[in-house]
Amino acid sequence: MTTAAPWAPTVFRPREIDVEPSAAGLKGHLGSLDIEAMLVERKALVWRGFDVGRVDFEAMVDMLLPTRWSYRHGNSPRTKVGDNIYTSTEYPAEYTISMHNELSYAARYPSRLLFYCEQAPASGGATPVVNGAAWLAALDADVREAFAGGLRYRQNLHGGVGLGKSWQATFETESRDEVEQFLGATGAEWHWRQDGGLRVEQPGPSTVVDERTGQEVWFNQADQWHAAGLGDETAVALAAIMSEEDMPQSVVFADGGAIPVEYVTQVRERGLAQAVDVEWSPGDLMLIDNVLVGHGRRPFTGQRRVLVSMAG
Structure with a gap:
């Protein structure tokens, strides 16, 4: 064989x-x-x-x-x-x-x-x-099952001064109307903050099935958006000054549940290993x-x- x-x-x-x-x-x-x-x-x-x-x-x-x-x-x-x-x-x-x-x-x-x-x-x-x-096949069955319901990505984009990217840089425009028109076609939820920033919540899948090949593939950025992906020192420093809800970006399961750190670590490490x-x-x-x-x-x-x- x-x-x-x-x-x-x-x-x-x-x-x-x-x-x-x-x-x-x-x-x-x-x-x-x-x-x-x-x-x-x-x-x-x-x-x-x-x-x-x-x-x-x-x-x-x-x-x-x-x-x-x-x-x-x-x-x-x-x-x-x-x-x-x-x-x-x-x-x-x-x-x-x-x-x-x-x-x-x-x-x-x-x-x-x-x-x-x-x-x-x-x-x-x-x-x-x-x-x-x-990458998908390399993950443990319980991790794949936990992610099966999808994800919810959260962004806090500042209006010019702050941590992370501004909404202007993110959407390559100075127009709030253009941003709203763009987001209106995505299924996202958003609101403008009193400080001039923008909060966006975007649902997304953990995997997709490629229609050309029929293959199911791992397809998300949970490990990059999760606080654990920042590294221990950075995550601790940010947690000392703001809640995860207020971080420039974060991610939870689609139902709002927290994603365990060990799941994020497994996704990251096995992707790199493959x-x-x-x-x-x-x-x-x-x-x-x-x-x-x-x-x-x-x-x-x-x-x-x-x-x-x-x-x-």
């Missing part, structure tokens, strides 16, 4: 696919592929050694992401550096970013993410990617299916600049 090889992204290199090691060679290669079918089958695609420059990346976005999305309702700190092109999450280099699917806490989430390495770090800084079906690290060199590209695959970031030293764009 043979054991199937563990899942890993498919990597393309110029010599292996007999194309010129240049951005032009990559464009020709991409034009010959059925990207949608390949992405559904292989989940994550990596291109190395094509000498893709920053301007070239813009052209790759046009080819691989037919409809670029903005990062509206995004909760992680980023800088917008082009036409719906952003830096990857700007989080201190010494910390791991746990596995997650982009905007999985929101009613509207992208189907694809395209990453580009503009500057590789001195060491570390890989982007781990995980097969969402394998992940495959994608190391970066300047000019590398990676395209992932944002439903079938989660991603994160390993700690690093030196300067790291990885850009990302997303599509519906």
Whole structure:
């Protein structure tokens, strides 16, 4: 009896696919592929050694992401550096970013993410990617059952000064009307606070069944929104000055029940354990299916600049 090889992204290199090691060679290669079918089958695609420059990346976005999305309702700190092109999450280099699917806490989430390495770090800084079906299967049955009823995400977005992101940065607008119009289509509950901030509560599932493959995958950000995901010292410091209800972001089960710390820890650790690290060199590209695959970031030293764009 043979054991199937563990899942890993498919990597393309110029010599292996007999194309010129240049951005032009990559464009020709991409034009010959059925990207949608390949992405559904292989989940994550990596291109190395094509000498893709920053301007070239813009052209790759046009080819691989037919409809670029903005990062509206995004909760992680980023800088917008082009036409719906952003830096990857700007989080201190010494910390791991746990596995997650982009905007999985929101009613509207992208189907694809395209990453580009503009500057590789001195060491570390890989982007781990995980097969969402394998992540789900790795969890204990009682954890899967506890999460089955879904989640409720809570945000307290300040109006310009405070912890976390402002509502203006989160929704990329200064207009309250635009925010209300956006949220009105999401099933969220919200109210404007007297201090100028915005409180949002958004229901969401713990898993989704991908309609293309029939696979059920782990699909939420409970471990990132839970206070336990902040690390012991940070969680204790925040708890000393505010209740969990008032934190910039928090999460509970859909019925309002607290999520046990040990469940959050298991989700985080087993997601990272199932992940495959994608190391970066300047000019590398990676395209992932944002439903079938989660991603994160390993700690690093030196300067790291990885850009990302997303599509519906």
